[in-house]
């Protein structure tokens with residue numbers, strides 16, 4: 001099923017717990033060398049999907065191919081080609097950063113240089129420290145380092161930058177770009193949409209276990225989603241108009257209203273706006289924006 | 298995250314991934330590597346060092362000091378057998394149980410629930426290498442523990458140690474077979490606790506009861522026959538008997554069941570438990586519960 005270009009193929013994947021579906025008929029491909037971002041709200045089914053691809057969980061139904069194999073049946077040679085950064089890092093025994101990386105390096109046939117990887121995640125000064133004595137963000141960097149030490153062909157990153165400070169996040173992006181330059185295929189989940197926009201080639205947005213959109217990052221939400229919005233206040237109510245010519249609309253408003261329109265804004269929908277639109281309908285109830293507006297009014 | 302990493306090979310052309318090589322050689326090589334990794338981490342763990350590693354040493358000291366006036370038996374020459382002498386074999390056997398079964402059952406249950414095994418499951422580490430690492434950790438720490446016990450008994454409590462090489466030969470095979478069996482049973486038992494937090498509560502009562510009925514803390518010869526027979530089902534009784542056969546004078550054989558050290562019985566009981574442990578491990582061990 002896996003073609004030369006597809007490193008991951010997922011068809012109609014389903015995973016149920018009791019009678020709730022954590023993943024409910026998801027399909028997508030990841031091409032060789034591509035970075036694919038899986039986006040969606042908490043509980044959408046991202047980690048469940050990733051862990052099925054990693055071989056950690058059994059699927060209820062559907063077809064999955066990862067590097068040409070079924071993750072439920074793949075062996076050690078297959079694992080040697082993967083890099084995994086789990087959402088929750090768990091604990092590590094009493095070992096230092098360098099010991100841990102050297103140990104994991106020894107498990108892979110063609111590992112990266114331990115000190116280079118320590119440098120790449122910015123832990124030179126902590127190389128001799130016990131991992132359990134590191135800060136949360138530093139421990140997360142060890143997870144990333146362990147994920148890439150084996151020079152993976154396919155790298156799974158489940159919310160890798162949780163707890164990173166802004167600078168660490170930037171250098172993480174640089175690291176990922178370097179891996180991309182070497183041809184690594186990456187599956188990334190994140191709640192930071194700027195991160196997805198920076199790193200991703202294509203993205204799938206899932207909500208409640210279903211794929212609500214799947215497109216190159218710049219095209220999510222369809223062609224109309226990024227049309228600018230002109231917003232103003234007229235007769236006490238908020239009005240808005242989607243237009244490719246916001247300046248012309250504003251000029252026409254000035255003519256019609258005979259002056260500066262109240263509360264005039266031109267909004268170019270960001271990836272975040274597009275994303276919220278896409279997952280919005282399903283989660284509007286949870287977030288209860290009406291209640292918020294009422295309290296403010 | 299600053300220094301760029303060097304890429305190997307020409308950019309763009311990804312080298313064909315090298316295979317992992319011969320599975321057996323790789324399993325053994327990584328197993329040996331795991332032993333080093335495990336032993337280092339073990340000794341950095343203050344609480345295990347105290348409660349597992351030094352526990353028999355502490356107990357031997359307590360017994361020797363508390364019963365320093367008491368005489369347990371007499372040798373054929375009419376010399377008193379001190380408490381230290383009498384309890385040395387018992388504590389050696391207890392050490393085997395603690396370094397193997399108790400240590401590993403708790404340790405692996407904890408690694409299962411704290412994510413260590415999940416991490417390893419995602420790596421190309423053969424599960425047998427992981428076991429070799431754990432068994433090796435038990436052997437290394439068990440041997441060190443035995444050396445400390447013997448040194449303490451010999452130098453501080455003046456326990457006469459055997460001079461015949463044959464006895465040390467018996468000690469070597471019994472100790473090794475015992476510690477390996479104990480370690481494998483620990484791996485098998487690690488499947489029982491539902492979480493790392495409950496592991497101690499599940500494992501300690503088992504090891505404690507075994508120690509009481511197998512002649513570690515109480516004199517085996519004082520136990521009623523039926524309890525001796527119950528204890529004979531479990532490996533610790535045989536381990537303790539084996540250690541007595543090495544370190545107590547031969548005339549004390551009259552205190553044993555059937556008035557015999559029964560070396561073939563020791564070998565058989567330990568070997569049967571070893572095989573049972575392997576089968577249980579094969580049936581129950583999982584890196585992770587796949588459906589959780």
Ligand SMILES: Nc1ncnc2c1ncn2[C@@H]1O[C@H](COP(=O)(O)OP(=O)(O)OP(=O)(O)O)[C@@H](O)[C@H]1O
Pocket residue numbers: 017021022040041042043044045046047048049087588589
């Ligand atoms: N082991 C499990 N047993 C029962 N339900 C589960 C289990 N694992 C996940 N779920 C449910 O499946 C759904 C998807 O969970 P999942 O962890 O995949 O979400 P996610 O998209 O990764 O969310 P987050 O952004 O918070 O990490 C959730 O509703 C969760 O409660």
Ligand SMILES: [Mg+2]
Pocket residue numbers: 046047048087158
């Ligand atoms: Mg998740």
